[in-house]
Amino acid sequence: MGVTIQNKKIELIQWLSTLNDPALIDKLMILREKEKIDWWNELSTEEQKSIENGIQDADHGKLTSHSNVKKVYEKWL
16 A cells, blocks of 8 residues: 555655755755746736637547557657
């Protein structure tokens, strides 16, 4: 049986509570801040529009099956 997410959290909390390395703590704080950043806002307007168009196509049933895509691109895979 694998380690559950709760057990991992507890293990991290215990480790963090004993951590005395300021540089490592700073790195963890930077990682925490990056996790708060919405990746959508990091995309260019062109990338956002492309994703929105793809979602709109999917909503309207304009989809291509995975097997058809594989057939088209198999020479590059």
